Amino acid sequence: MATSDFVLGGVAAMGAGVFTNPVEVIKTRIQLQGELAARGSHAQPYKSVFQAFVTVAKNDGILGLQKGLAPALCFQFVINSFRLSIYTHAVEKGWVHNNKGEISFAKGMFWGALGGVVGSYCASPFFLIKTQLQAQAAKQIAVGYQHQHASMSDAIRKIYRKNGVFGLWRGSLANVSRATVASAVQIAVFGQAKSLLKENGVVTHPTILSFCSGLAAGSFVSLAITPLDVVTTRLYNQGVDAQGRGIYYRGWLDCVLTILRSEGVYGLYKGFWPIYLRSAPYSTLVLLFFDELIALREKYDLHY
Known part of the structure; x- marks a missing residue:
């Protein structure tokens, strides 16, 4: 695995993360809105994606739309350094190709998922802190549990003092599952779409x-x-609580079942539109940046 691919993958993701973090803030707020309450029985400060942007800017200030940016960028660097470099290494070794030399969708998903597992687990503490910082809001628009962190470093200190090192990896199983599916689908579809568009002459630039x-x-x-x-x-x-156990959910499965009982299936799809608005441009930007950085590296290698 080339060290340069590791670094380039992380840098590409950080570049994309700066642009998409405001959507991530909105997504987090909408997902926490009405937590464990039946639909229509709770206050709804965030009624739509656009209205949520205005509400956050009005009550938390413009910079409120970039809450959690530092841990978000750290998370993006770590997870994408692993998953993009692992996938690129697999491509270079021919591990994602079939007998005809074409990129295999199934093999692409496997290597994308493997990179997602490794990267998401290593980066889990940053995602934890990012989520808690993004959820912090002015009292009138606050949703979900409100952690009182002053910064990323302050959050790390507080969590470590209260629950030790393991506290920083709380909930990591959920993030590994999420990142595995996201990484497998993103990288496999990207590789397949690229091959199809290029081979059929639809897009050549x-x-x-x-x-x-x-x-x-x-x-x-x-x-x-x-x-x-x-x-x-x-x-x-x-x-x-004092033992480091969640006050609402005991684990991944309990969280799913509790949401279904309290909020119905709708509860599991809260924040779909901000996820879409974030995922499409994020995937486009991070994979575009990564491809362009790889091209620059190869150009530089040829010259020197």
């Missing part, structure tokens, strides 16, 4: 090809991960 393939990947990702994303957000944001 490298940058436009990467853009279209990333857009297709993001669209499929948003359909696949919404319930898993809701569960991850709920588990990460819930408060914990």
Whole structure:
């Protein structure tokens, strides 16, 4: 696995993360809105994606739309450094190709999922902190459990002092499941779409090809991960007792069943539209940036 691929994957993801973090803030708020309450029986400060942007900017300030940016960028760097470099290494070794030399959808999903498992587990503490910081809001628009963290470093100190190292990895199973599905679908669809568009002559320009393939990947990702994303957000944001146990949910399965009992199937699909609005451009940007950075590296290697 080339070290340069590891770094380039992380840098590409951070570039995309800066642009998509405001949508992630909105997504987190909508997923926590009406937690464990029947539909229509709770206050609804966030009524739509656009209205939510206005509400956050009005009550938390413009910078409120970038809450949790530092841990979000750290999370993106770690998870994508692993998953993109693992996938690229597999491509270079021919591990994702079939007997005809074409990219296999199934093999692409396997290597994408493997990278997602490794990356998401290593990056789990950053996702935990990101979620808790993004949920913090002015009293009049607050939803979900409100953690009082001043910054990423403050959150790390508080969690470590209260629950030790394991507290930083609380809920990691949910995030691994979410990231595995997202990574497998994103990378497999990206590779398949790229091959189909190129081989059929639909798109030939490298940058436009990467853009279209990333857009297709993001669209499929948003359909696949919404319930898993809701569960991850709920588990990460819930408060914990003195023993480090969640006050709302005992684990992944309990979270799913509790949401279904309290909020119905609708509860598992909260935040679908912001997930879609984030996933499509995010996948497009991160995979486009990664392809372009790889091209620059190869160009540089040829010159030197």
